[in-house]
Amino acid sequence: MGSAVSKILSRPEGFEDLGKEEICRLLLSEGADKELLFSCADRIREHHVGNEVHLRGIIEFSNHCIKNCFYCGLRRDNDAAERYRMTADEIADAAVAGAQAGLKTIVLQSGEDPFFTADMLARLIARLKDEHDVAITMSVGDRTREEYALMRDAGADRYLLKHETADPEAFSRLRPGTTLDGRIRHLVWLKELGFQVGSGCMIGLPGQTADTLADDILLLKRLDVEMAGFGPFIPHGDTPLASCTGGDVDMTLKTLAVARIMLPFTHFPATTALGTIDPEGRQRALKCGANVVMPNITPVRYKKLYEIYPNKICINEEGSIQCLPCITGIIRQSGRSVATDHGHSRKPVHGKARPQG
Numbered sequence: 001m002g003s004a005v006s007k008i009l010s011r012p013e014g015f016e017d018l019g020k021e022e023i024c025r026l027l028l029s030e031g032a033d034k035e036l037l038f039s040c041a042d043r044i045r046e047h048h049v050g051n052e053v054h055l056r057g058i059i060e061f062s063n064h065c066i067k068n069c070f071y072c073g074l075r076r077d078n079d080a081a082e083r084y085r086m087t088a089d090e091i092a093d094a095a096v097a098g099a100q101a102g103l104k105t106i107v108l109q110s111g112e113d114p115f116f117t118a119d120m121l122a123r124l125i126a127r128l129k130d131e132h133d134v135a136i137t138m139s140v141g142d143r144t145r146e147e148y149a150l151m152r153d154a155g156a157d158r159y160l161l162k163h164e165t166a167d168p169e170a171f172s173r174l175r176p177g178t179t180l181d182g183r184i185r186h187l188v189w190l191k192e193l194g195f196q197v198g199s200g201c202m203i204g205l206p207g208q209t210a211d212t213l214a215d216d217i218l219l220l221k222r223l224d225v226e227m228a229g230f231g232p233f234i235p236h237g238d239t240p241l242a243s244c245t246g247g248d249v250d251m252t253l254k255t256l257a258v259a260r261i262m263l264p265f266t267h268f269p270a271t272t273a274l275g276t277i278d279p280e281g282r283q284r285a286l287k288c289g290a291n292v293v294m295p296n297i298t299p300v301r302y303k304k305l306y307e308i309y310p311n312k313i314c315i316n317e318e319g320s321i322q323c324l325p326c327i328t329g330i331i332r333q334s335g336r337s338v339a340t341d342h343g344h345s346r347k348p349v350h351g352k353a354r355p356q357g
């Protein structure tokens with residue numbers, strides 16, 4: 001007799017409609033069952049999105065933030081944070097260096113900083129799209145629908161907006177003044193506007209259980225996201241959650257693996273946060289369903305100030321010069337190759353996988 005986990009993983013009908021109880025069983029798997037889950041996710045990743053790993057170069061262009069999330073070192077009330085904003089030329093220079101090093105996606109990320117109006121961001125997006133053959137992903141938090149539309153019209157291809165937790169009570173407690181419903185409304189707007197949408201959550205937040213993590217995965221499934229990231233929660237000393245226990249590697253990998261088998265065409269990054277709590281974390285994630293790595297190409301003088309969580313890896317290396325060769329090496333050592341296309345969504349259009357490019 002096989003275990004309950006092996007029975008779930010041998011369903012002839014596949015895994016895209018797994019229910020909450022089955023998801024919880026997979027998330028709580030251990031030993032041989034856990035290894036079975038990982039190898040199943042790896043097989044499904046290879047079958048649906050192939051062996052190539054997509055690189056997305058992140059430029060963290062401002063660490064100012066008007067929000068006060070309990071888990072984040074950039075929160076408004078953290079007076080210990082040294083704040084910075086990059087100029088448009090500095091951002092463009094970092095993007096050029098990334099594009100010249102072969103990156104096909106540039107991610108523009110910041111705290112929620114109203115200094116950068118949607119008009120300013122739209123001009124920047126149009127400039128980068130005009131000058132370089134890159135996809136642009138925006139990650140600048142909550143904006144109005146009209147502001148999202150401006151960025152989309154300027155040429156932005158994708159938008160990252162993590163749902164953080166699908167538990168409505170925890171969401172409002174950890175992100176004061178905001179609601180899960182509001183966040184979901186923004187994600188729906190982004191989809192309606194034609195963005196490829198990325199979301200995701202933290203693993204190991206206080207009070208989180210397998211049950212609430214199953215809700216996270218089911219929400220990503222319902223939103224039909226094009227990308228989802230799972231990073232372990234890492235407590236920051238200058239936040240209200242300083243004394244909490246952080247997330248662990250195993251649960252992060254299991255969440256990634258379950259999400260992969262339920263959303264087979266979605267892009268999943270091997271997150272930097274995972275590499276921060278385990279030196280082999282990103283390599284392990286690449287074996288559990290991940291097919292994206294996000295090298296940080298922010299200039300070093302700013303990189304170390306973008307401290308959402310402490311002890312982040314790779315903050316003393318120049319991204320395009322040092323991080324890229326290092327990450328390429330990690331990918332090749334994992335038996336995978338680096339993609340040379342834009343890495344757009346592979347989700348089927350009218351029953352066929354989208355062409356790459």
Ligand code: SF4
Pocket residue numbers: 065066067068069072073074075076110111112141308
């Ligand atoms: S998680 Fe984002 S919105 Fe919240 S404080 Fe940090 S940077 Fe600001």
